[in-house]
Amino acid sequence: MPHDGGMPELASGVIVDETFPADFRWVRRWLQRTNDRLTEAGLPSDDVHSVEIVLAEALNNVVEHAYPDGTTGDLRLLIRQRSNALMVEISDRGRPMPQGRAPLGNHPMTEFNKHDPMPEGGYGWFIIREIVRDLVYDRREDQNILLFRLKLGASKSEDDVAIGQKTTP
Amino acid sequence: MQMMCNEVDNALIVTVKDQRIDAAVAVRFKDNMMELTSHPSERVILDMCNVEFLDSSGLGAVVGSMKQLGRERKLELAALTPAVEKVFRITRMDRVFNIFDDVESALQSTADAT
Numbered sequence: 001m002p003h004d005g006g007m008p009e010l011a012s013g014v015i016v017d018e019t020f021p022a023d024f025r026w027v028r029r030w031l032q033r034t035n036d037r038l039t040e041a042g043l044p045s046d047d048v049h050s051v052e053i054v055l056a057e058a059l060n061n062v063v064e065h066a067y068p069d070g071t072t073g074d075l076r077l078l079i080r081q082r083s084n085a086l087m088v089e090i091s092d093r094g095r096p097m098p099q100g101r102a103p104l105g106n107h108p109m110t111e112f113n114k115h116d117p118m119p120e121g122g123y124g125w126f127i128i129r130e131i132v133r134d135l136v137y138d139r140r141e142d143q144n145i146l147l148f149r150l151k152l153g154a155s156k157s158e159d160d161v162a163i164g165q166k167t168t169p
Numbered sequence: 170m171q172m173m174c175n176e177v178d179n180a181l182i183v184t185v186k187d188q189r190i191d192a193a194v195a196v197r198f199k200d201n202m203m204e205l206t207s208h209p210s211e212r213v214i215l216d217m218c219n220v221e222f223l224d225s226s227g228l229g230a231v232v233g234s235m236k237q238l239g240r241e242r243k244l245e246l247a248a249l250t251p252a253v254e255k256v257f258r259i260t261r262m263d264r265v266f267n268i269f270d271d272v273e274s275a276l277q278s279t280a281d282a283t
Contacts, residue, residue, distance in 0.1 A: 049252040053224070
């Protein structure tokens with residue numbers, strides 16, 4: 001792919017189109033390969049990290065929820081690059097999402113729960129919703145299809161405002 | 170999930186050797202932390218210098234490890250790599266932990282503690 005100085009203008013094209021078993025090992029493998037391909041294409045590391053973070057959450061969801069205990073199945077990961085964004089499609093033939101909708105992804109601490117003031121779960125969909133645009137969940141015949149867009153080069157954003165300072169001596 | 174620990178002054182330094190704390194190993198991480206931190210110490214400093222990636226499961230396991238320590242002991246984090254730091258920042262969990270650039274800074278901070 002062409003590579004000039006600053007933000008590379010990547011050609012439209014398929015970055016990943018793979019079907020593989022929905023288990024953690026395969027997910028790790030394809031997260032790594034996706035990283036490598038994006039890095040080779042000249043994507044800044046901050047964008048590569050954002051992509052990996054979101055993909056890990058969405059793919060792990062399939063691993064953990066789509067196929068009930070004792071069964072397994074495949075998932076398909078399709079990533080296409082279109083000007084300054086990645087179009088991602090994750091599909092599987094497992095169970096539908098509860099209520100036929102993708103979770104809202106509110107921050108787990110949004111509502112104070114005195115029995116669990118420091119929750120350990122529920123961060124995944126919050127993370128996805130924070131990073132992606134235009135997320136759509138569709139159920140077609142026996143397939144779950146999750147579509148979303150990842151805008152690239154948006155690294156210097158609001159969340160860089162210093163609200164939680166790191167401690168330095 | 171490989172981890173090692175050593176003690177410096179009143180701090181237990183736990184170094185994660187794996188490069189990923191993710192859904193595949195989160196439970197093992199939390200179990201290992203439970204075991205390692207059963208050794209008493211006022212502070213536990215988690216050295217994350219080798220960890221290149223942490224997902225929401227890993228985040229939950231770190232939070233869970235903090236809860237396991239109880240109210241009297243603090244879990245502090247050192248040397249977060251960029252992708253890991255991003256997850257903590259996006260989820261605002263960077264405000265829940267003391268986070269240091271490295272273990273030395275963490276250890277030095279007690280000298281200025283109020």
